[in-house]
Amino acid sequence: MGNVSDNDVCRVRGERNGELRLQIDGISTFYGEAQALKDVSLEVHSKEVVAILGSNGAGKSTLVKTLTGLVSPSRGRIVLDGESIEKQVAHEIIRKGSACVPESRELFGSLTVRENLELGAYSLPNAVRKRVQAERLEMVFSLFAVLKNRLKQKAETLSGGEQQMLAMGRALMANPKLLASDEPSLGLAPMLVAEMMSTLRRICDEWAVSLLLVEQNARAALKIADYVYVLERGEIVLEGACDEVIASPTIQAAYLGG
Ligand SMILES: Nc1ncnc2c1ncn2[C@@H]1O[C@H](COP(=O)(O)OP(=O)(O)OP(=O)(O)O)[C@@H](O)[C@H]1O
């Protein structure tokens, strides 16, 4: 078992690879009087897939919304590539290089696949938009070939799995350095979950996009993540290198329901 520190976070030490890309430091977020995040601190490095695990209501989506400027933290700092972003609004944060795929996917159902993808690139500066958009489209097609054949189809008529791919593709169109993905396995059949997870790993390894992977499906996320944090009732209760967590049935039983 890892070391238990003063504030009761279990830490299973492991090496972090790459430069520090995202640092969340002491974030607290409230909805009215209710506190959804309590003093949450975590890091994502440049070559990492970092998993955020936790059960229903743990605060995972609130963490993603706080990171992407959809809700404001009352305390703490969020630093992306050395720059504080916790007071910035969503479209500024996207421009700084942090994109997200929300839990609800938020596609424009009556627009086509192509239109949804193109909207993902709206935050790019005018001078480079055309070139980057074309490059990014090729990238998205290399990751999700099925989208290429469905460019004229309305998003609302895609299957659940295809919609998840489109939501991911649209986020990648913004040319992010960091991608936060909230429950990408939600509603997918087991085979599609495995496929989605290996695509996320490719996005990190081949396209140099650091990943914050929010999942209730711990087993699937642990297969591809480098480092893991577990949230419980708004607090980080465990952090550690993924291989250490996988190697410890005791830790899994205590924090991940075995
Ligand atoms: N808009 C909101 N207004 C009030 N409370 C909210 C709001 N959104 C979330 N909460 C509360 O904040 C807590 C954390 O919710 P959150 O959606 O972040 O959890 P989660 O870990 O993503 O859960 P799930 O696995 O079910 O998606 C919950 O108690 C929830 O009821």
Ligand SMILES: [Mg+2]
């Ligand atoms: Mg959620």
